Amino acid sequence: MEIVASYSIITNPFEFENDPLFEGHSDYTDWNLVKCPACSGILFQKILWCNYFDPDEWKYEILYPFVAKPLEGLPDKVNKAYKEALNIRNIDCNAFAVLLGRVLDIICIDQKAEGKSLYERLKNLSEEGKIPERLMKLAHGLRDLRNIGAHADLGGLTQGEIPILEDICRAILEYVYIAPKLLEQVEMRINKLKNKTRDNNDQARQRKNIRPTSS
Numbered sequence: 374m375e376i377v378a379s380y381s382i383i384t385n386p387f388e389f390e391n392d393p394l395f396e397g398h399s400d401y402t403d404w405n406l407v408k409c410p411a412c413s414g415i416l417f418q419k420i421l422w423c424n425y426f427d428p429d430e431w432k433y434e435i436l437y438p439f440v441a442k443p444l445e446g447l448p449d450k451v452n453k454a455y456k457e458a459l460n461i462r463n464i465d466c467n468a469f470a471v472l473l474g475r476v477l478d479i480i481c482i483d484q485k486a487e488g489k490s491l492y493e494r495l496k497n498l499s500e501e502g503k504i505p506e507r508l509m510k511l512a513h514g515l516r517d518l519r520n521i522g523a524h525a526d527l528g529g530l531t532q533g534e535i536p537i538l539e540d541i542c543r544a545i546l547e548y549v550y551i552a553p554k555l556l557e558q559v560e561m562r563i564n565k566l567k568n569k570t571r572d573n574n575d576q577a578r579q580r581k582n583i584r585p586t587s588s
Contacts, residue, residue, distance in 0.1 A: 374407040377415065404436075412463040414438075444546055446554050454479050455546065462539065466530045467522035473542045474519030477512060480549060491516055504548055515541045 381403045403420040416438065422431035447455065458472035478491060484503055486494035492513065499509035518538060521527045530538075 374409055374416070376405050377408050378406040380404045409463065414463060444543070444551060447546060447550050448483055451476065451479050451483060451546070451550070455542070458542075459539075462535060466532055466535050466538075469535060470515075470519045470522030470530055470538055473515060473538055474523070476542055477515060477519075477545070480545065484549065504545065508545060508548055511541045512545055515545075 381401055384400045384402065400423045401421075403418075403422070405418045405420065407416050407418050408414070409416060417436045419434045419436055420431060422428070444452075444455070454472070454476045458469055458476060461472065462469050474491070477495070481488075481491065481494035481498065484498060486497045486501075486503075488494040488497050495504075495509055495512045495516070498504045499506050504512065515538060518530060518534060522530050
């Protein structure tokens with residue numbers, strides 16, 4: 374990406390100061406404003422690098438725009454469709470809405486939702502308790518925006534709708550897939566802690582019941 378502006382500082386870790394192996398090396402921290410060639414947007418980037426190490430070992434971080442933590446544990450088909458949508462997030466907002474609508478379709482198929490239309494399948498997910506009614510209404514909002522993005526006669530979406538689209542889809546994915554797994558992990562940790570506490574109590578009672586014998 375094209376660097377629009379840059380600021381750099383040099384730092385040298387204390388432990389390397391008198392090490393002949395690292396003589397002449399410098400550590401750098403760069404902050405760059407860079408221009409995206411796809412959307413012409415501006416990103417704020419931080420780079421930690423060293424003239425002693427290979428560029429593959431440099432550490433890059435996008436500070437702006439904020440990048441949400443990737444969702445882990447999604448079914449393969451859902452994850453693939455979601456990533457495909459995110460890939461064009463900043464390229465075409467109408468196509469982004471259409472692909473997020475496809476994510477909803479795949480979620481419904483994966484959850485075996487019944488119904489002839491996406492509207493009916495989302496309603497079925499709510500009736501089965503897989504998503505709450507309030508989230509179902511948000512899902513219908515995403516479905517409506519998907520329809521606008523897919524049909525030119527309904528108008529078109531703008532960059533302002535992108536965060537709304539992404540937040541709705543992410544909320545649905547987290548509720549359907551991430552939250553149940555998180556609850557399972559918490560339950561496992563609680564049960565493990567209970568078992569450990571019970572074992573400690575049993576050992577304490579056993580020690581208490583052992584009476585010393587005189588020689």
